[in-house]
Amino acid sequence: MEGNRHQARGNxxxxxxxxxKFIWKYVFxxxxxxxxxxxxxxxxxxALVGAFTAYLMRWQLAYPxxxxxxxxxxxxxxxxxxxxxxxxxxxxxxxxxxxxxxxSNFVIPLQIGxxxxxxxxxxxxxxxxxxxxxVCLLASFFVPAGASACGWTGYPPLSASQEYTGIxxxxxxxxxxxxxxxxxFTMGGINYLATFMCxxxxxxxxxxxxxxxxxxxxASLAFFFSVGPLIAGAIMLLLDNVAGTGFYLPQKGGExxxxxxxxxxxxxxxxxxxxxxxxxxxxxxxxVFSRKPIxxxxxxxxxxxxxLALSYVVWAHHMFISGMDPRLAMPFSITTILISVPFxxxxxxxxxxxxxxxxxxxxxxxxxxxxxxxFLIGGLTGIFLGSAASNIxxxxxxxxxxxxxxxxxxxxxxxxxAAIHFWFPKMFGRMYSERLGKIHFWLTFVFxxxxxxPIFQIGSGGMIRRIADPSQYRILDQxxxxxxxxxxxxxxxxxxxxxxxxxxxxxxxxGPAAEANPxxxxxxxxxxASPPPHGNFTxxxxxxxxxxxxxxxxxxxxxxxxxxxPLAQAEGTA
Amino acid sequence: xxxxxxxLGYFAIWVWLVALTVGYLVERFIGVPRxxxxxxxxxxxxxxxxxxxxxxxHLKHESRIxxxxxxxxxxxxxxxxxxxxxxxxxxxxxx
Amino acid sequence: MIVQTAAVExxxxxxxxxxxxxxxxxxxxxxxxxxxxxxxxxxxxxxxxADNAGHLSVPIxxxxxxxxxxxxxxxxxxxxxxKKRDRKKICRFLLATALMGLVFxxxxxxxxxxxxxxxxxxxxNLFWAFYFTLTGLHALHVIAGITAILxxxxxxxxxxxxxxxxxxxxxxxxSPGPGIDIIDISNFSxxxxxxxxxxxxxxxxxxxxxxxxxxxxxxxxxxxxxxxxHFVDVVWIFLFPLLYLTA
Numbered sequence: 014m015e016g017n018r019h020q021a022r023g024n025x026x027x028x029x030x031x032x033x034k035f036i037w038k039y040v041f042x043x044x045x046x047x048x049x050x051x052x053x054x055x056x057x058x059x060a061l062v063g064a065f066t067a068y069l070m071r072w073q074l075a076y077p078x079x080x081x082x083x084x085x086x087x088x089x090x091x092x093x094x095x096x097x098x099x100x101x102x103x104x105x106x107x108x109x110x111x112x113x114x115x116x117s118n119f120v121i122p123l124q125i126g127x128x129x130x131x132x133x134x135x136x137x138x139x140x141x142x143x144x145x146x147x148v149c150l151l152a153s154f155f156v157p158a159g160a161s162a163c164g165w166t167g168y169p170p171l172s173a174s175q176e177y178t179g180i181x182x183x184x185x186x187x188x189x190x191x192x193x194x195x196x197x198f199t200m201g202g203i204n205y206l207a208t209f210m211c212x213x214x215x216x217x218x219x220x221x222x223x224x225x226x227x228x229x230x231x232a233s234l235a236f237f238f239s240v241g242p243l244i245a246g247a248i249m250l251l252l253d254n255v256a257g258t259g260f261y262l263p264q265k266g267g268e269x270x271x272x273x274x275x276x277x278x279x280x281x282x283x284x285x286x287x288x289x290x291x292x293x294x295x296x297x298x299x300x301v302f303s304r305k306p307i308x309x310x311x312x313x314x315x316x317x318x319x320x321l322a323l324s325y326v327v328w329a330h331h332m333f334i335s336g337m338d339p340r341l342a343m344p345f346s347i348t349t350i351l352i353s354v355p356f357x358x359x360x361x362x363x364x365x366x367x368x369x370x371x372x373x374x375x376x377x378x379x380x381x382x383x384x385x386x387x388f389l390i391g392g393l394t395g396i397f398l399g400s401a402a403s404n405i406x407x408x409x410x411x412x413x414x415x416x417x418x419x420x421x422x423x424x425x426x427x428x429x430x431a432a433i434h435f436w437f438p439k440m441f442g443r444m445y446s447e448r449l450g451k452i453h454f455w456l457t458f459v460f461x462x463x464x465x466x467p468i469f470q471i472g473s474g475g476m477i478r479r480i481a482d483p484s485q486y487r488i489l490d491q492x493x494x495x496x497x498x499x500x501x502x503x504x505x506x507x508x509x510x511x512x513x514x515x516x517x518x519x520x521x522x523x524g525p526a527a528e529a530n531p532x533x534x535x536x537x538x539x540x541x542a543s544p545p546p547h548g549n550f551t552x553x554x555x556x557x558x559x560x561x562x563x564x565x566x567x568x569x570x571x572x573x574x575x576x577x578x579p580l581a582q583a584e585g586t587a
Numbered sequence: 588x589x590x591x592x593x594x595l596g597y598f599a600i601w602v603w604l605v606a607l608t609v610g611y612l613v614e615r616f617i618g619v620p621r622x623x624x625x626x627x628x629x630x631x632x633x634x635x636x637x638x639x640x641x642x643x644x645h646l647k648h649e650s651r652i653x654x655x656x657x658x659x660x661x662x663x664x665x666x667x668x669x670x671x672x673x674x675x676x677x678x679x680x681x682x
Numbered sequence: 683m684i685v686q687t688a689a690v691e692x693x694x695x696x697x698x699x700x701x702x703x704x705x706x707x708x709x710x711x712x713x714x715x716x717x718x719x720x721x722x723x724x725x726x727x728x729x730x731x732a733d734n735a736g737h738l739s740v741p742i743x744x745x746x747x748x749x750x751x752x753x754x755x756x757x758x759x760x761x762x763x764x765k766k767r768d769r770k771k772i773c774r775f776l777l778a779t780a781l782m783g784l785v786f787x788x789x790x791x792x793x794x795x796x797x798x799x800x801x802x803x804x805x806x807n808l809f810w811a812f813y814f815t816l817t818g819l820h821a822l823h824v825i826a827g828i829t830a831i832l833x834x835x836x837x838x839x840x841x842x843x844x845x846x847x848x849x850x851x852x853x854x855x856x857s858p859g860p861g862i863d864i865i866d867i868s869n870f871s872x873x874x875x876x877x878x879x880x881x882x883x884x885x886x887x888x889x890x891x892x893x894x895x896x897x898x899x900x901x902x903x904x905x906x907x908x909x910x911x912h913f914v915d916v917v918w919i920f921l922f923p924l925l926y927l928t929a
């Protein structure tokens with residue numbers, strides 16, 4: 014094994030001429046796999062920052078006004094800042110880079126048999142713009158008055174004028190960070206979409222494209238067409254802050270609701286931008302680890318298309334209590350309930366794919382099944398929030414917090430970890446440790462539920478969102494023990510990630526060498542070497558079949574790679 | 588693919604565009620009723636935009652996928668404006 | 683669907699560069715759509731903004747419209763000469779387009795200056811906030827377009843729009859490497875021309891397919907920049923009546 018690995022390394026070094034300077038290979042790389050890793054590592058680093066903000070908030074909620082180890086007392090204004098930055102970081106700087114950018118970059122070209130993205134330099138630029146965005150956001154912690162404290166949704170008038178929060182630079186940097194991030198992901202989106210449309214291998218028709226690629230492309234589409242109005246809105250918000258315009262300030266004739274509309278016009282598709290890549294990884298894992306063809310390939314692709322179309326017309330369900338025109342509540346309730354139909358179809362198709370399979374619960378599969386279970390809870394609680402009548406009661410409470418953590422956490426972390434473990438051999442050429450992987454999964458799964466399930470109860474009991482000190486409200490005294498329980502669970506949840514960090518880095522450097530196709534999967538990425546050299550494939554792959562032909566009765570092997578020629582002409586082309 | 592003829596086409600389009608722009612001014616001199624004027628103004632703008640897109644951007648030769656890429660955002664723009672009408676426009680008018 | 687089989691780059695209808703530009707335009711429609719849509723919504727709510735709009739000079743705005751329209755015409759003429767491979771004319775039309783873009787910006791800044799000298803700033807009221815935001819955003823796109831056009835113009839001046847004819851130069855236009863017939867990005871994955879990736883077309887002495895972006899001549903980019911330029915023109919075609927003519 015060891016010898017093989019060295020030989021593989023030698024070959025790849027030869028292929029890329031071996032004289033690549035460090036800076037071109039690891040920093041300003043145009044190789045889609047390296048850019049994917051850059052996004053992955055940046056995203057995981059930001060997850061640490063995000064976890065730290067979560068730790069401080071949970072400390073304050075369980076032990077109000079005591080000094081949190083490593084920081085000090087979390088004052089009310091700092092609590093607002095932490096809420097804001099936690100949301101911003103976890104959604105835009107963890108979910109987006111890890112799921113959208115890293116996965117799309119790594120998976121799309123490999124699965125469609127391309128040598129690279131069609132615009133490799135644009136790809137590199139998009140990563141470095143994203144780095145600038147990260148720097149902007151992190152810098153905002155250190156400017157006078159600290160980072161933005163307007164909530165991750167940045168609602169005006171709080172965010173539109175310094176007089177409300179006393180924060181100027183923090184808000185400006187927050188807007189700039191978002192603007193740079195959107196620019197970066199727009200470049201990325203153009204790249205993924207054009208690559209998908211133009212660089213598919215010979216024979217890879219639209220009905221043979223693996224579902225992971227379909228769903229990643231869907232995520233890019235959702236992002237691509239929804240972000241424009243928010244970019245325009247962000248420009249206006251920036252001008253409100255720096256030029257004294259009043260787009261969102263009622264006293265200057267502006268309209269705060271306009272921002273909410275523009276934000277959520279993007280914000281709801283954004284949920285799918287993060288969710289679809291998680292689903293993409295899970296959909297790819299299920300057939301491989303149950304050795305069965307996927308159930309309802311076309312149904313799922315079309316369901317995704319319908320969900321995408323609907324995702325643009327559901328946004329106002331985030332705004333039922335914002336004071337918007339009540340006549341809008343009914344149509345938006347209806348579209349919101351409607352959008353659960355295509356996702357229900359997808360979930361049923363996944364369950365049907367599992368049924369009767371020879372399921373092997375390896376780490377990626379554990380994450381995939383964990384994703385299904387937890388996301389289902391998130392989806393079902395969404396029904397309470399989608400209908401305007403019950404939303405009015407729940408919206409301002411921790412019920413919403415629990416709900417969106419039950420949707421985002423499975424998507425970002427369960428889906429993300431599923432993807433990381435599944436494609437780990439391909440990415441780094443080594444195997445992760447199965448035992449550590451399982452320990453990590455069970456720690457995360459158990460304590461994720463211990464953390465967020467009680468929050469549903471706390472929320473429906475009436476605990477308001479975004480309050481810095483629950484001990485000030487007599488009604489919340491009953492939740493004191495529950496809050497402590499949640500906080501301790503959250504700490505163990507965060508601490509459990511150390512297992513992942515150890516597994517991840519140990520395996521990158523010391524894991525056993527991975528063969529090209531360790532999971533015996535069909536899609537094209539597994540026909541390349543592990544890790545694939547610059548340029549991915551030694552010869553142009555040709556695709557002869559769909560991606561999920563497992564356990565065919567007339568075959569000796571239980572899988573048939575997409576690039577394996579049909580039996581009749583096997584002698585001719587192989 | 589007759590470049591000569593197409594070159595003439597480009598120039599003719601330009602003449603049309605100029606004429607339509609002057610049309611704005613003519614409309615102002617005649618002084619038609621306001622709502623008619625607005626209809627004319629935005630009708631002219633639409634025609635000009637279509638002329639540019641159709642001829643200079645060669646949409647008339649382009650494959651269908653380009654139309655999909657263009658029509659989705661235009662449709663979404665229309666949806667956004669329509670759905671926001673009650674919240675932004677009507678509310679302010681009510682005040 | 684559109685491309686049912688196939689999958690080779692430029693599988694007939696459309697190049698990746700063109701596709702990329704159209705996607706870019708699609709996203710720009712949403713950006714301008716958000717800004718213009720917000721303006722339309724609030725403008726409909728405030729009939730009284732007509733007084734403010736009355737301060738804008740329709741003749742100057744019309745002149746600017748004509749300048750931009752004409753620049754679109756010269757741009758499309760440059761593209762037309764790409765087909766005829768007439769380098770001199772290409773350069774002339776590109777320069778004319780860029781100059782007209784600059785004239786447009788000059789007139790625009792003259793207008794801005796007039797407003798400032800009358801004490802009208804973006805924070806004067808919401809109409810002027812929208813006026814400066816929309817025209818400013820548009821002006822930024824004009825600047826980007828001019829920059830791209832001038833870069834192509836310098837390529838034209840130095841005769842680098844096309845690779846030299848076979849046998850006359852060192853460059854071999856985008857010949858794919860061995861076994862590569864999926865998409866032609868062999869020039870990108872070849873580390874021997876790494877420098878060329880950051881600084882394209884600087885050093886002519888290094889052999890390799892440096893003439894090409896994805897195996898295509900620089901001249902093809904004139905069409906792409908042209909598409910963008912026409913789009914910027916179309917945005918102005920709508921901005922002009924929205925801002926100037928609704929008084």
